[in-house]
Amino acid sequence: MLLAQESGAAALYAGGTELLLAMKSGLLAYDALINVKSIAGLDAVAADDRGVVIGASATHSAVERDALARERLPLLAEVEHSVANARVRNVGTLAGNLCFAEPHSDPATLLLIYEAELDAQGPSASRRIPVGELQTNSYETSLAPDEMVTAVRVPPFPAGMSGAYSKFGRHHRPTLGVAAAVAVEDGRVADVRIAIGCVSPVARRLPRSEDVLRGERVDGLAADAPALREACRLAAEDADAVADLHGEADYKAHLARVFLERTLLRALGRNGSGGDA
Numbered sequence: 001m002l003l004a005q006e007s008g009a010a011a012l013y014a015g016g017t018e019l020l021l022a023m024k025s026g027l028l029a030y031d032a033l034i035n036v037k038s039i040a041g042l043d044a045v046a047a048d049d050r051g052v053v054i055g056a057s058a059t060h061s062a063v064e065r066d067a068l069a070r071e072r073l074p075l076l077a078e079v080e081h082s083v084a085n086a087r088v089r090n091v092g093t094l095a096g097n098l099c100f101a102e103p104h105s106d107p108a109t110l111l112l113i114y115e116a117e118l119d120a121q122g123p124s125a126s127r128r129i130p131v132g133e134l135q136t137n138s139y140e141t142s143l144a145p146d147e148m149v150t151a152v153r154v155p156p157f158p159a160g161m162s163g164a165y166s167k168f169g170r171h172h173r174p175t176l177g178v179a180a181a182v183a184v185e186d187g188r189v190a191d192v193r194i195a196i197g198c199v200s201p202v203a204r205r206l207p208r209s210e211d212v213l214r215g216e217r218v219d220g221l222a223a224d225a226p227a228l229r230e231a232c233r234l235a236a237e238d239a240d241a242v243a244d245l246h247g248e249a250d251y252k253a254h255l256a257r258v259f260l261e262r263t264l265l266r267a268l269g270r271n272g273s274g275g276d277a
């Protein structure tokens with residue numbers, strides 16, 4: 001593979017919305033760029049037995065508009081529409097967003113509750129990477145230097161699960177992203193998935209908050225209900241918020257508490273509406 005032959009002197013280039021900015025400002029330098037978008041078929045969005053396979057050169061706009069994605073992953077299509085601006089969405093790719101590992105990413109947070117995976121191809125082998133194992137730190141991933149992501153695999157939520165996503169920020173990129181999905185059975189929370197991102201280097205699931213809510217009666221989960229309050233309190237702790245140009249850690253922990261409650265209530269409100277969003 002070309003990437004392996006160049007041994008560190010080349011970078012993959014998809015939409016270039018991150019890479020070219022970083023190169024122009026002198027943060028990154030490469031002798032060569034390998035254009036992912038010239039690989040035939042990599043822009044496809046297709047079905048497989050688990051869900052939807054989004055090729056590595058599919059742009060945010062393509063995902064947002066794709067009929068299959070809209071039908072099976074309506075929350076992802078909705079969130080893709082909120083990424084950046086039309087110019088960035090029309091050239092920037094979902095895979096490029098994840099591979100750049102910029103901490104203020106919407107899809108990196110949302111795809112955790114979809115339990116998505118990535119296909120990675122190296123010179124001699126391929127592997128599947130759970131989306132939560134791709135990013136290891138700010139701008140760092142578990143990809144080997146000679147590996148490329150070829151697709152993002154997104155299973156729809158299980159039947160009966162509905163989801164919601166909230167973002168907040170005053171800059172180009174979000175200061176906070178919160179994703180939640182809830183399944184209700186016999187009036188109780190049968191399953192729940194929660195993720196938070198942008199407030200720390202790496203987006204994460206919040207298992208302690210999920211545990212508090214599992215089994216709770218749904219009719220008791222109004223704003224400020226004790227279980228909801230506890231789940232949000234734990235989220236503020238477990239988010240491990242750090243200070244950056246978007247704000248202090250305490251401020252972000254507060255945002256996590258407030259936005260998780262709103263997001264959970266929205267996800268619950270969508271339950272029974274027949275889709276994931």
Ligand SMILES: Cc1cc2nc3c(=O)[nH]c(=O)nc-3n(C[C@H](O)[C@H](O)[C@H](O)COP(=O)(O)OP(=O)(O)OC[C@H]3O[C@@H](n4cnc5c(N)ncnc54)[C@H](O)[C@@H]3O)c2cc1C
Pocket residue numbers: 011012013014015016017018019020036056082083084085088091092093094095096097098099100104105106107143147148149150172173174
């Ligand atoms: C003004 C602005 C606003 C933004 N706002 C938001 C926002 O609100 N929410 C949000 O989530 N994001 C936001 N972004 C980020 C945006 O989503 C990303 O810039 C875009 O998705 C990156 O995709 P790309 O195809 O342009 O990647 P590129 O710039 O081409 O590549 C990015 C990195 O990923 C690597 N790479 C690319 N493709 C692959 C691959 N297939 N396998 C392995 N490595 C690969 C490249 O080598 C490079 O290191 C914003 C960006 C800008 C410029």
